[in-house]
Amino acid sequence: MKKLIVFLSIIAFTGCATVDQQTGEQNPNKTGKGAGIGAIAGAVLGAAVSSKSDRGRGAVTGAVLGAAVGGGVGHYMDKQEKELREKLKDSGVQVNRQGNDLNLIMPGNITFAVGKSDIRSDFYSVLNSVAQALKQYDQTTVRISGFTDSTGPLSFNQRLSEERANSVRTYLLAQGVASERIDSAGYGPANPIASNASEDGRQANRRVEIKLIPIQQ
Structure with a gap:
């Protein structure tokens, strides 16, 4: 043994x-x-x-x-990762792999206007590509998380992060992704991926992440 x-x-x-x-x-x-x-x-x-x-x-x-x-x-996740990397190449969206989970990191500066939760129209094509991949590989759950930097009132940042995550969820639903697969949440300035002491760091922290988790797990 x-x-x-x-x-x-x-x-x-x-x-x-x-x-x-x-x-x-x-x-x-x-x-x-x-x-x-x-x-x-x-x-x-x-x-x-x-x-x-x-x-x-x-x-x-x-x-x-x-x-x-x-x-x-x-x-299964290898194939989905390859598909997403091809579709999102040069889009500004990062595709990260952790075990069998895939995480799509969407910087806020290419997704939303400053302080707004309406998706920028020039980002529609990117989300359309994500939606196509999600429909093709439907054996995953989709967890959408919104984040902000630490500037401004905490209550505003929390609400903005929730609204942005929900905007992405609503858009993917409109493209035909099944509602039972998707949940969304906002976390305000929690879980920063860079220092909020610099503008570049704050910009990196203003983001939406889409985590794809295989249902078979």
Whole structure:
């Protein structure tokens, strides 16, 4: 059993490297990692629910099933990530990957006018591309979060962040994304990604993020 876990751990943290189409950097293969991690979880669970004499066989069976599930989710998100990177290239939207979650970071300066929650008309085409990908890959939940910088009254920033997140949600719904998949929330100046001491940092913090989470998780 211990040897099996060690072997699967090696699979989970190795694998082919893929080239990030946006940055040109090499990233670990998420499908292989997903399969390895799923295999480890399946092996542990399979052994735990099996009798003492059958723990080895239970671990192997669990590992096979776990690898299939983990690898399937990873492959699905690999394809969605590739699609989004191609559609959003040069749009100003960042596509970040954390495990099997995808996070789209939309800077406020290209999405909204200062202090407003109405989406800029020149950003419609970008959101249309996002909506197309969401409809094509419908096995994800969509979490929309609005953020502001720390300047101005907290109550105003909180309300503005909520309204901006809801504006993006409303737009995606109008493009045909299912309502039960999407939720939105505003967090005001919480969770800054840069220092609010500089204009560049404040601009980075004024943003909307769309997190895509696979339903299979």
